[in-house]
Amino acid sequence: MRISIPPYWRTRIHKYRLVATRCKKCSVTLYPPSNICRYCGSREVDQVELINEKARLITWTVIYSAMEGFEKYKPLIIGIVETAESKTKILTLLTDVLPSELKPGMIMEPVIRKIREEGEAGLIHYGVAFRPALISENTKTS
Amino acid sequence: MLPEEKTGIVGWGVYIPRWRLNLREIVEVWGFNPEQPEELGVSEKSVGGVDEDAVTMGIEAARNAILRAGINPREIGAVWFGTESKPYAVKPSATIVAEAIGATPYSMATDWEFACRAASEAIRASIGVVASGLVKYTLVVGSDTAQANPGDVLEFTASSAATALVIGDRGNAAAYFEASATYVTDTPDFWRRDHSKYPLHGEAFTGEPSYFKHIVGAVKTLLEKTGLKPEDFDYAVFHQPNATFPMRVSRILGFPKEKITPGLITPYIGNSYNSSALIGLARVLEIAKPGQRILLAPFGSGAGSDAFSIIVTDKIEERKYKAPTVDDYLKRKYTINYSLYSKYRGLIYRVE
Numbered sequence: 001m002r003i004s005i006p007p008y009w010r011t012r013i014h015k016y017r018l019v020a021t022r023c024k025k026c027s028v029t030l031y032p033p034s035n036i037c038r039y040c041g042s043r044e045v046d047q048v049e050l051i052n053e054k055a056r057l058i059t060w061t062v063i064y065s066a067m068e069g070f071e072k073y074k075p076l077i078i079g080i081v082e083t084a085e086s087k088t089k090i091l092t093l094l095t096d097v098l099p100s101e102l103k104p105g106m107i108m109e110p111v112i113r114k115i116r117e118e119g120e121a122g123l124i125h126y127g128v129a130f131r132p133a134l135i136s137e138n139t140k141t142s
Numbered sequence: 143m144l145p146e147e148k149t150g151i152v153g154w155g156v157y158i159p160r161w162r163l164n165l166r167e168i169v170e171v172w173g174f175n176p177e178q179p180e181e182l183g184v185s186e187k188s189v190g191g192v193d194e195d196a197v198t199m200g201i202e203a204a205r206n207a208i209l210r211a212g213i214n215p216r217e218i219g220a221v222w223f224g225t226e227s228k229p230y231a232v233k234p235s236a237t238i239v240a241e242a243i244g245a246t247p248y249s250m251a252t253d254w255e256f257a258c259r260a261a262s263e264a265i266r267a268s269i270g271v272v273a274s275g276l277v278k279y280t281l282v283v284g285s286d287t288a289q290a291n292p293g294d295v296l297e298f299t300a301s302s303a304a305t306a307l308v309i310g311d312r313g314n315a316a317a318y319f320e321a322s323a324t325y326v327t328d329t330p331d332f333w334r335r336d337h338s339k340y341p342l343h344g345e346a347f348t349g350e351p352s353y354f355k356h357i358v359g360a361v362k363t364l365l366e367k368t369g370l371k372p373e374d375f376d377y378a379v380f381h382q383p384n385a386t387f388p389m390r391v392s393r394i395l396g397f398p399k400e401k402i403t404p405g406l407i408t409p410y411i412g413n414s415y416n417s418s419a420l421i422g423l424a425r426v427l428e429i430a431k432p433g434q435r436i437l438l439a440p441f442g443s444g445a446g447s448d449a450f451s452i453i454v455t456d457k458i459e460e461r462k463y464k465a466p467t468v469d470d471y472l473k474r475k476y477t478i479n480y481s482l483y484s485k486y487r488g489l490i491y492r493v494e
Binding site: 012013016017049051069071072073093095096098111112113114115117119120124126129134 | 159160191192193194195197198201202205229230238241242244466470471474476485492494
């Protein structure tokens with residue numbers, strides 16, 4: 001399964017830096033970004049980066065029958081997380097975690113990972129996945 | 143004033159994958175002498191996950207370095223990526239990292255190649271471009287998902303990790319460069335030909351005429367240039383392909399064991415190639431005090447070594463905990479078996 005280059009290229013910055021849109025009227029933040037607020041219909045939106053925000057795990061599912069191109073990543077864990085400050089719900093891959101370790105409410109953080117590869121010779125798609133936060137008592141950012 | 147003295151490390155960051163392989167697994171699978179891991183001084187190694195490569199690891203290390211530096215990524219004038227495990231043979235990894243951290247489009251961005259020493263040469267080049275005023279900051283990343291032929295002794299240590307440094311003006315540095323030196327020759331101790339999946343090496347030839355000759359050459363040149371002696375340094379960090387080589391080279395040069403062990407990370411994660419010495423430097427920066435002097439001597443096969451004298455400034459304390467530390471990543475670990483390791487590192491061939 002080959003995805004053409006332009007869609008990947010156009011969305012790369014959204015994926016690499018978790019760029020969302022925040023509505024200037026109702027303040028709702030959406031990811032993936034949208035030029036129209038899906039809550040109030042406003043076309044006045046700002047771009048915001050969520051890459052440094054932690055998030056809370058809401059729910060997840062484990063996929064054992066992955067679609068073509070994703071076989072080596074099985075089992076795939078797909079979850080919904082809600083970011084801590086912007087309260088944005090994001091449908092995302094979960095990584096660095098075993099299904100048995102997941103708990104609702106876990107603190108997660110975004111990382112950049114290989115999402116898929118177009119075979120041995122094709123393009124590598126990088127994007128955001130969330131992992132359990134690497135929290136340190138000493139780390140002021142966590 | 144030497145060019146080095148105008149520049150320093152403004153921020154540093156590391157990344158170590160969560161997954162570990164106990165080296166007993168390699169002993170069992172490939173029928174090695176059970177004492178082999180002990181002889182290398184390494185008990186387990188870090189393994190990049192199935193969704194990780196040198197780029198993803200480098201991005202996390204880079205983000206940590208920028209957090210510590212507290213700078214706007216747009217002020218970075220060069221993103222230099224040192225690796226010998228490029229995800230693309232042709233297409234820069236550096237542009238992906240530069241885009242991910244927000245340094246594009248006016249930054250230079252290039253991949254450097256010199257086995258385990260590519261990032262080290264990028265540090266010396268950074269000193270030049272920062273001291274000259276050509277750019278304000280550079281970002282140097284050393285990142286590898288190190289390759290080894292399955293069943294080769296190299297497999298015991300070839301591991302995955304990344305380290306990144308933001309290099310800029312001394313006035314904003316957590317540690318500044320005092321002096322540096324390089325020692326390179328054409329020495330074929332380790333190589334990988336085009337289209338060959340794994341590197342080959344000259345067994346014992348990787349030691350005396352290569353690792354030891356070049357590190358000793360670079361460090362002695364630095365000491366002669368500066369008039370410094372081993373006792374003037376508080377810490378020394380050498381390239382660490384295993385735990386025994388750095389201890390031996392330190393004895394040759396006259397550095398006591400207690401100055402080496404704080405920066406010796408290989409016993410816990412193996413040899414992360416371009417990150418090998420740099421992650422040791424990061425660990426030392428995370429425990430060092432203002433005014434202390436650090437010797438850093440990376441090495442790369444082919445072969446060459448650089449030696450840097452680095453002095454810690456009073457900005458070190460405020461930077462240490464702005465991002466996860468080496469110890470934070472060392473503590474985050476989960477042991478996998480040889481089968482999962484083989485899948486994660488692409489040792490199992492699957493028709494796509």
